[in-house]
Amino acid sequence: MKKTLINDETGERKKASVLSSVTIDCVIFGFQDGNLEVLLVKHAIGIRKGKWGLPGGWIKKEEGIDEAAERLLHELTGIKDIFLEQLKAFGEPDRFPMGRIITIGYYALINKEKYDIKAGYTASEAKWFQINKLPELIYDHEEILEYSLQQLRRRVRQAPIGFNLLPEKFTLLQLMKLYEEILGTEMDKPNFRRKFLRMKLLVDRKEKQKDVSHRAAKLYSFDDEIYRKLTEKGFNFEF
Amino acid sequence: MKKTLINDETGERKKASVLSSVTIDCVIFGFQDGNLEVLLVKHAIGIRKGKWGLPGGWIKKEEGIDEAAERLLHELTGIKDIFLEQLKAFGEPDRFPMGRIITIGYYALINKEKYDIKAGYTASEAKWFQINKLPELIYDHEEILEYSLQQLRRRVRQAPIGFNLLPEKFTLLQLMKLYEEILGTEMDKPNFRRKFLRMKLLVDRKEKQKDVSHRAAKLYSFDDEIYRKLTEKGFNFEF
DNA sequence: AGGCTTATGGTTTTTATGACTACAAGTTTA
DNA sequence: TAAACTTGTAGTCATAAAAACCATAAGCCT
Numbered sequence: 001m002k003k004t005l006i007n008d009e010t011g012e013r014k015k016a017s018v019l020s021s022v023t024i025d026c027v028i029f030g031f032q033d034g035n036l037e038v039l040l041v042k043h044a045i046g047i048r049k050g051k052w053g054l055p056g057g058w059i060k061k062e063e064g065i066d067e068a069a070e071r072l073l074h075e076l077t078g079i080k081d082i083f084l085e086q087l088k089a090f091g092e093p094d095r096f097p098m099g100r101i102i103t104i105g106y107y108a109l110i111n112k113e114k115y116d117i118k119a120g121y122t123a124s125e126a127k128w129f130q131i132n133k134l135p136e137l138i139y140d141h142e143e144i145l146e147y148s149l150q151q152l153r154r155r156v157r158q159a160p161i162g163f164n165l166l167p168e169k170f171t172l173l174q175l176m177k178l179y180e181e182i183l184g185t186e187m188d189k190p191n192f193r194r195k196f197l198r199m200k201l202l203v204d205r206k207e208k209q210k211d212v213s214h215r216a217a218k219l220y221s222f223d224d225e226i227y228r229k230l231t232e233k234g235f236n237f238e239f
Numbered sequence: 240m241k242k243t244l245i246n247d248e249t250g251e252r253k254k255a256s257v258l259s260s261v262t263i264d265c266v267i268f269g270f271q272d273g274n275l276e277v278l279l280v281k282h283a284i285g286i287r288k289g290k291w292g293l294p295g296g297w298i299k300k301e302e303g304i305d306e307a308a309e310r311l312l313h314e315l316t317g318i319k320d321i322f323l324e325q326l327k328a329f330g331e332p333d334r335f336p337m338g339r340i341i342t343i344g345y346y347a348l349i350n351k352e353k354y355d356i357k358a359g360y361t362a363s364e365a366k367w368f369q370i371n372k373l374p375e376l377i378y379d380h381e382e383i384l385e386y387s388l389q390q391l392r393r394r395v396r397q398a399p400i401g402f403n404l405l406p407e408k409f410t411l412l413q414l415m416k417l418y419e420e421i422l423g424t425e426m427d428k429p430n431f432r433r434k435f436l437r438m439k440l441l442v443d444r445k446e447k448q449k450d451v452s453h454r455a456a457k458l459y460s461f462d463d464e465i466y467r468k469l470t471e472k473g474f475n476f477e478f
Numbered sequence: 479a480g481g482c483t484t485a486t487g488g489t490t491t492t493t494a495t496g497a498c499t500a501c502a503a504g505t506t507t508a
Numbered sequence: 509t510a511a512a513c514t515t516g517t518a519g520t521c522a523t524a525a526a527a528a529c530c531a532t533a534a535g536c537c538t
Contacts (some may be wrong), residue, residue, distance in 0.1 A: 020329075022341055063341050065330035089328040089343045091261075091304035100300050102261055104328045104341075106434050154473070156391070174515080190518075191496065198494090214515045215504040234393070236477055238495095259479080357520095429486070430527065437525090452537040453484045 004024050018058035023103045025056035027148035030112040031165040034128045034177045042125040053138040068107055069106040077117050083109040083164040087148055093142040107148040109164035156182050159231040163222045169205055171217035201226050257297035262342045264295035269351040270404040273416045274369045281364040308345040316353040316356050318402050319330040322348040322403040326387055333370040349402035397420050398470040402461050408444050410456035422478055440465050449455035
């Protein structure tokens with residue numbers, strides 16, 4: 001008996017060219033107006049129809065898993081070349097009702113100003129949700145999302161990855177708000193400023209904000225060189 | 240055409256009861272005489288014959304992946320109920336020469352005094368290797384091992400997991416040597432002592448070392464309650 | 479008893495942190 | 509045009525922690 005497999009992620013008949021028991025799911029974080037957001041997709045077809053979930057898909061036989069995650073991200077949202085890191089594998093036997101499927105979680109950080117997200121052909125809709133206003137999610141996607149948040153909170157204190165969520169040029173207050181939002185704490189402006197400037201990661205762009213109804217703040221961007229070093233070596237950012 | 244799958248991990252014909260494209264590999268760390276060690280197995284049968292690799296195996300259809308890792312660890316070494324945590328999935332398309340198989344890496348920390356490792360039936364030999372005297376490993380196991388070391392170094396600074404490598408009662412110097420070995424740094428005894436005692440994690444056992452040819456040191460063990468709290472909440476141990 | 483090794487207790491200097499104050503630079507409003 | 513308001517930026521001070529030391533205590537060995 002030849003089995004006919006239906007790909008529930010896409011509703012398509014599953015191609016023989018993908019691995020049958022492993023998928024990839026991505027948590028895509030964005031930051032806007034002081035809020036941390038996550039990109040979710042609502043599926044147009046298949047049994048997931050009408051429900052929100054993490055963007056994801058199958059791994060092709062000939063591609064590596066990081067590669068697959070990059071491809072999927074691009075297919076689903078048009079995004080390329082961004083911060084993308086594996087979380088871990090999720091594999092409870094009952095996590096997926098239609099069969100035993102293990103999923104490998106990834107999380108991505110993007111600068112929302114730079115990308116205009118468009119839903120790919122597999123999803124009817126893609127939408128940003130604030131992390132404290134999430135809809136109900138399919139399968140174990142809440143667990144994956146929860147884990148990704150923990151991971152983000154951990155990583156943001158070990159490496160300056162937060163920058164990936166900000167535009168090219170940003171003010172120190174924006175940066176502080178980002179940390180406050182991710183870590184769920186309140187911080188002191190002067191102290192934050194001193195702490196960050198001390199580590200020499202920021203470059204003064206010699207520009208100021210425009211069109212703001214108050215004193216304009218200096219714009220900074222981060223120094224690629226030092227960013228790389230700090231990311232490799234790890235730093236320590238306790239608040 | 241019916242495929243006959245040979246389980247390269249064990250040499251057995253693969254049972255239908257396991258997932259066909261995912262395996263688990265464990266990095267098992269031990270600590271003895273100031274050296275960090277890793278348990279490797281040499282396979283007696285199958286194409287891996289005579290080569291050293293990480294202990295691992297297949298995931299059963301009805302078990303979760305953490306569960307599978309625990310079972311495998313027990314089958315291969317007799318060890319149960321120890322610190323075991325997932326690293327991540329490794330899935331380069333060419334990592335395994337006989338087919339496309341993704342492996343989920345785990346790492347375990349054990350107290351060597353408590354367990355006498357015996358090779359399970361699938362491996363002819365199990366042996367401890369100092370991490371700086373490793374043999375050549377099969378497949379991508381060097382990469383997995385390398386990653387697990389990085390992870391261990393990161394985690395040991397965030398949570399007091401190092402205790403899992405020590406005997407029930409230990410001296411402050413043993414503890415310091417453990418940190419020195421893992422992090423590859425040299426530390427100052429008085430400062431280390433102060434720092435560790437300050438966080439109230441250690442319990443004075445009111446005993447001293449015996450049969451040592453110098454002044455005997457106090458024995459400590461760690462406080463389970465505070466250990467749990469610190470592990471959950473995360474601490475920060477910068478040296 | 480004297481010498482050796484390791485444990486443990488202090489001291490001092492430097493640096494980071496947290497809480498808070500003050501003022502500067504623009505916008506808005508009256 | 510001046511006052512009020514908002515946000516940015518700089519500085520101060522008390523406290524805590526870290527790093528680099530020195531000193532002594534406790535036990536073994538010859």
